Amino acid sequence: MIVRIAQYPLKERLLFGIASSGAILLAQQVLTWLVHGRLTFLLISASLPLMTVLFGAWSGALLLAIGLAYGALWMQPVGSLAVQTGDDRAVLLAYAVVGAFLVAAGQQLAKVARRAGRAEAASQDAAERLLQVEREARHRFDVALNSAGVPFFILTPIVRDGVVAELRWEYLNEAAARLFDQPAAVVIGTSTSYVRPMGWDSDVLLERLAPLAERAGRDAFDVRIQGDLGEQWFHVVAASLGGAVVAWFGDVTPRVRAEQALSEADRRKDEFLATLAHELRNPLAPIRQVAEILEQPRLTEERTQWCVKVLRRQSAAMALLLDDLLDVSRITRGALTLRKEVVALREVIDEAIEIARPIVEGKAHELVVRPPARPLHIEADRLRLAQVLGNLLTNAAKYTPPGGRIELAARADDAEIVLSVEDNGIGIEPDKLSAIFSMFSQINPDHHRDGGLGIGLALSKSLIELHGGRLTASSAGKNRGSCFSIHLAAECRVAAAPAPARDTPAVALAKRCILVVDDNIDAADALTAVLELEGHEVRTVYSGEEAIDVLNHYSPEVVLLDLGLPGMSGIDVARRIRATPATKDVTLIAITGWGQPQDRERTAEAGFDFHFTKPVDVVQLNEAIEWPGPTVRPEGTPEAH
Template sequence: MTAQTIDQLLLENQRLRHLLAEAEDTLRALRAGEVDAILVETDREQVYTLDTANKPYQLLVEQMPLGAASFTTDGIILHGNRRFASLLGRSLETLVGKSIYDFLAVESRATFESLLRDVQAAEVRAEVTLQRGDGTLVPAYLGVSALREGPLGMCLVMTDLTEQKRYVELQGAQEALREADRRKNEFVAILAHELRNPLGPIRNAARILKLKGPQDPELRTPIEMIERQTEQLARLLDDLLDVSRISRGALEMRQERVTVSDVVDASVDACHEELQERGVSLRVGLPTEPTELVADRARLIQVLWNLINNAAKYTPSGGKIELTAMVSDCTLVLSVRDNGIGIPPDKLTDIFDLFAQVDRSGEREGGLGIGLTLVRQIVTLHGGSIEARSEGIGRGSEFIVTLPVVTTAAPAPATGPVSGPAAAPRRILVVDDNQDAVESLAVLLQIAGHDVHKALDGEAAIALAQQVRPDVVLLDLGMPKVSGYEVARRIREHPWGKQMILVALSGWGQADERIRTQAAGFDAHLVKPVAPEALNQLLATTPARSRESAAP
């Protein structure tokens, strides 16, 4: 090798060492953040600045709705965006250089330590609680990753969970309210059912005393008093159950054509004794022309009875109530006006709230506070409206109900129940686990001329039905061990039981229960306490069925 060749190799080696040194210096400067721009020599000289290269990412981090920060492996904060500082309730300048553990609730620090131990293997996530500068706590969801290049350590992204937590809590509260409402309705239904059971024997006993007891006028007065009060209690139970049904959307409506005069007359008759007892007079004004509605007759009577009864409660003895009806533009306008103690103007809207008892005179009147709530719901279900008016305390009050009237021709409207002829003597089996209910109803039926047999449980009822082959079985549904439904099914399985008339007796009276009784083979359904008139009408109108075999 010539000396010239050796000199060339030495020069090339020196040049390459110089280039390597420059490259190493450039990398060191880049790592240290000492480079602001890079000049690339090409056909067209071009400058790349590190600031413009990273700016879109910096803007993204600064504007993102999540908190973001970088920190060392021992938790010292190096950088954070504005959302990170906002979540911690501090300025960014006060955060840099501080330990992130200072801003974690005590119970979350162990969780964060666990994240740092696991972060080298993969990105890790967990829910923690942050502690803001003012001491308030913020639930947050963290995602932590290790920085793969350089000695910076870790980066995290955090999401504020406050709204999500509030939403979950709200959902839980709503579910709790729904469950409480369901349990309330269930309790009301059970309460009404349990109160109906003793009410039946009381009503029956009062009727027996009236029919067969001594004719001493001093005794007839308390007997009639018992009858009136049991009727009042039965109406209160009906209202209580109806409010429960309305809240569940299960109120049963039986629409038919009815006349306004029939509904008003029935309502006035129902209130007569209450008005007489309170010493309040009632004047009724009806349209001169017959007016018809498509409505549930019993429910409309319930509406007017509640309104008249409410007016009587707040009208002193010697006061007056006016019930008027008029038709205007295919709308029936019913008004119940009194000259009683009136209603404070600020309570006119509250008066229809459930269980509301507006203090009008400093003394609370009786009642459950559900009558006007029920009235409004029934009127609304009929497509109508109700409004309360009063000029204040001592100025009386007025309730105005509007309902659509019938404008097209149709079959004659139905009228209220009338007392029919006495039922022909039947052989009747009465079944109930309440002995007082069985005995009192049996006595009433015997007074009416029927041949009555009694059973106190389901098994005894089936055996007795097979033995005496009754025409009619009055069967309580809620018996222990063998229910009324099961008794009916088992009776219908036998040839001798297929033609018997089975009547369900129940304290519930709900629509789904009527469906169940029909499926079990019952012919009719009566709600306790059974009115003697209703039972007599059922027995008188139900045709006697020819049995396949006579009683032995």
């Protein structure tokens, strides 16, 4: 107790010393009053070791001297320091000797207390350092496991009847905690039978990890789960650790999917090579047979012409096949470039129809064409766009039973231009719809005769993406037809530049209702006269405001509009015309003195179909006025233009 007190700070020791000394003196005074004893001063000796330990030898010596003086005062004669009797002197001497001994003992005890204090302080310091080292080691352990980003667990066994019946979550890092729907603090201490990541099988965990809790060893295996993110794969590496099990759960889903993709690509490659061999043998067989026929003597002219047609037809088929393969190679290498030009969308449609005509007519399909409601020109690679649209028509014809219906439609709005090919053929199953644009994928691989190489749609998709657009597909399901759509950005639309003037034979022009708008009265009247001589019905106004008023009660098919009008400009008039439902589909022709590229961009944005600079070539103007409107193929005819 004294050793412990000696380690107190000075303030606490001082308070304790004063309190203990006061208590002893009070007890001594009480005894003196009660018995008037001369030896009660000896009680002071009880505090000598304590005072010496607390404050040093000087305090013990001072207290001893005070005790001697106090004792002398209470001996005969009372109140005097002179002690006359021999017995009293002997008592004082004994007190002095014993007191000196107690002071010396207290000094030694103080030394022991200081050494014990230093030892205890060193022990506490070592314990704190050890605790700090343990905390730092645990912190480094947590940081290392959390920074790994791989789920890590420590599991301890729950033994029943000498057998590991369950496993308990003992520790998990941050990556592991994210696999649970609950906080880590809730998971730790629970059983794998009741708390585990979504989709995990507790029986698999117990079967593979329980043996490691019973004996030293390690194991590695893959676990397949079906969680919120779909199918996932984890590679588990586990080992024994003092009766527990430590395990890493690495997410190998990307690797497994890559392996599956490689396997699928390898399978498609094999199918592609088999299909390629089939597609090449098809034209090679008749070519070889025709070569043998041409070697025969007495070959008739009719038979020779037939052989030539077969050779041309089959060699053309091989050329198309090779062209597709070369296009795919160029796109893959980034070597394919588009040759863009201003082209009429209707011309692209006509070229695509010509590409698909043989198979459409051969299978007696009904082809319905719905061109845009008004002339539409775009900046695109005419050949490639017609190639894609022709491929969609050909596919529709291939996968539609004979006598089916195919519809080709075009529409345009402020957001995009859409070309769609819809059929009532075999359709596409929902689970296969997302894969049809993949390389070597076939819509119907069970029918190699119609299946092709499986690169047509992938090639078409890439060509449309090079145009800044997208190719989409939809189907209601098997045997319910399908629809493929080309989506082009509205920005690719332009106002058509005039075609080069050429001599053309006079033909009868269809009568049109035309509105001429020009603030130059002579120019407007002269143009009106020319158009009336062509047989058209013409109304003429000389300002934008008049044009808007006339359109309230007059419905023209064509509007010839000057741009530099006073007040409301031609651009503003055009926008009003396109915004009005009754006039939004009229053919809108700009006639202006402005002919720079930026001027044509402005007219295209305003909705003009054609852009002519003054003076206008009459032949070109007639071609624009004669632009065909939407038509539907009549029953029994192969196509509509």
